[in-house]
Amino acid sequence: MTVLTDADLEIRRGEIVGIVGANGSGKSTLMNILVGVLEQDSGTVERTGTVGWCPQEPLLYDRLTVGETFRLFGSGYGMTAEEIDEAKHHLASKLDFEQYLDYRIDQLSGGNRQKINLSIALMHDPDVLMLDEPYTGFDWETYLTFWDLAEELAADGTAVTMISHLIEEQSRLDRIYEVRDGQVYDVTDQEGETDATASERGEETDE
Numbered sequence: 001m002t003v004l005t006d007a008d009l010e011i012r013r014g015e016i017v018g019i020v021g022a023n024g025s026g027k028s029t030l031m032n033i034l035v036g037v038l039e040q041d042s043g044t045v046e047r048t049g050t051v052g053w054c055p056q057e058p059l060l061y062d063r064l065t066v067g068e069t070f071r072l073f074g075s076g077y078g079m080t081a082e083e084i085d086e087a088k089h090h091l092a093s094k095l096d097f098e099q100y101l102d103y104r105i106d107q108l109s110g111g112n113r114q115k116i117n118l119s120i121a122l123m124h125d126p127d128v129l130m131l132d133e134p135y136t137g138f139d140w141e142t143y144l145t146f147w148d149l150a151e152e153l154a155a156d157g158t159a160v161t162m163i164s165h166l167i168e169e170q171s172r173l174d175r176i177y178e179v180r181d182g183q184v185y186d187v188t189d190q191e192g193e194t195d196a197t198a199s200e201r202g203e204e205t206d207e
């Protein structure tokens, strides 16, 4: 099936970019192509720098502990043992999962598993961060901490891209792309909410 027919977008350093759109519109497909886990049929994706990816479904190994998970991904990223340890403690303290470092992934709650999923995307301080609904299952405090982290990273020059469903988040985004009918539209300067966010709430739109 054809999901996307026309997508032209740019993700710049220091920006927080939102990808919005109705369920099934192709947001994850677009992100998977940008990350490189899915190959596009035509067109090009230009990536500069390192990429961190937080997929919608955590891609973690159930039988590893949280500490082992950091070591596995950290060594994959080419980090030293000290760098891995520092990133682990920093993120565990920030996102409040220090007490779970020796737990196995399959012993964690959904929200805590998502914290690890997000942390693995962030731990190597990537230049480009791709987050597919990164806050699923987060409690309110964690959700706010997540935004602190995203804003800190963007201020340090990271290009942060996230698939977002929440209308109230749109004011935090520097640029907003909407996926609709297989195409990607820049709706940053559109007044009010996009069609997609209205239709997600079940409201009629003008189309």
Ligand SMILES: Nc1ncnc2c1ncn2[C@@H]1O[C@H](COP(=O)(O)OP(=O)(O)OP(=O)(O)O)[C@@H](O)[C@H]1O
Residues within 6 Å of the ligand: 003, 021, 022, 023, 024, 025, 026, 027, 028, 029, 030
């Ligand atoms: N592995 C797959 N095999 C076949 N079709 C797929 C696959 N993954 C996604 N699709 C289809 O591609 C289309 C776009 O899916 P995608 O997951 O990109 O949407 P989305 O906008 O991220 O949706 P949601 O908001 O529900 O997460 C949908 O019609 C979906 O059914």
